[in-house]
Amino acid sequence: MNADDARHPFDRAIALEPQDHERWLGHTSPAYANMVGPYGGISAAQALQVVMQHPQRLGEPTALTVNFCAALADGPFTAIARPLRTNRSTQHWLVELQQQGETQLSATVFTALRRDTWGSDELRKPAVPAPAQCPQAPARGVAWLERYEMRFVEGSLPTEWDGEDHGSSLTRLWLRDAPPRPLDHASLTALSDAFFPRIWRRRAMRVPIGTVTMTVYFHADAAQLHRVGSGYLLGQAQAQGYRRGYFDQSAQLWSEAGDLLATSHQLVYYKE
């Protein structure tokens, strides 16, 4: 990586260098660093990117599940992608990101040639104020947060960590890449993980957390994402249950025009 590199930080972060027919070399990205190790959303995007750039890929990414097996150390990793099954119009992939021969992340990716059908967004975009009417969240000294413009509509990070049970963990916010970048499936994957952990909102307590597994269903194809361009997305996230060290959170991402682009779910470890 050199200072003259004119690419968007996201494109630099997901870049891969071929090693052989099923192995690529990638690097964790300082631009998307979290407090310890990389932002999970960028690791998920890197896992998807292995399939996106694979010469054998058939169709568009339609579902992705990424498992955070162990913390990626800052530095290089080996990405391995293998089609487990190729059908006439669909394909199932297995991806692993390895360091020192150990699996740090695994992912399964489903790609498909998509066809026109009846369609509907049953979960409608909630009525919220426009992005310009929502104040931009200040930077918070964490690299990856600087890579996203976030404008909270409701349910922002608690301003007081007083341990009061808020009852609900619902958050709604406008968000997009910073600087803006035309949306694609890789960046949509990363955006699906941009919701701070629901338990922080619910409990107003900053307990240690870590995402264990995340699934993204892509409702939008590449043409639709292209039409969204670098516009704002409305994101919504809420937990369903917290029990014995793990909670789940569900998320939805709509375009500003109101189209449901992706739905996502993750299971998160928490302490205390």
Next chain:
Amino acid sequence: MNADDARHPFDRAIALEPQDHERWLGHTSPAYANMVGPYGGISAAQALQVVMQHPQRLGEPTALTVNFCAALADGPFTAIARPLRTNRSTQHWLVELQQQGETQLSATVFTALRRDTWGSDELRKPAVPAPAQCPQAPARGVAWLERYEMRFVEGSLPTEWDGEDHGSSLTRLWLRDAPPRPLDHASLTALSDAFFPRIWRRRAMRVPIGTVTMTVYFHADAAQLHRVGSGYLLGQAQAQGYRRGYFDQSAQLWSEAGDLLATSHQLVYYKE
């Protein structure tokens, strides 16, 4: 399988016979047959069972993602399970069900030693009439449907396939194994797939469908499932978006006492 086998049909269906240290022999189950091939929920339970009975398993199943790569043919299959990563108190598994050397189903399973923490069910069990007040759905000539007692609260299968857009795909029902069987993670996995495809409800049109991938997050551990025993579960399912051949549906399963036992999501192929 012989007629004198006193085991519950579910236990017979998920039985596996060891081949070597990472391979087992299983069979599709006529008792859980769908219109074509096996019921997806039983295949998912079989995939989980490979890990459940694996001598190297650490902790309890906490998340499962199963990918239906191709239709399982009626008959035997080879199940392969491999721990991709073993940490101090968590483990990540890869499972494949193969026939004729081809992967028909892949799954990733996350197991964990769970500890007491603060907990809460943010998504509360809706107030509904008791099971005895809801009429039992009649058998419908499909084997796997005979394996479940279903008592619909709302959103049952349309009685008229008239193509009218119902606007919502929400279904709520009481359900349990038939005959009753003490709940465990394998049967809870199968129950997570027992919701008929949301698009049939939404459109009152029986379009061809097939689940592509399903994720289950287990909020309950074995001790909690043991307490539920063979009681009824309240299930709820609804679609979020339908677009270009694929829709997703989210589901929740509570105990009759009101504890959230599992949340689940799946992506489903549809035609037309």
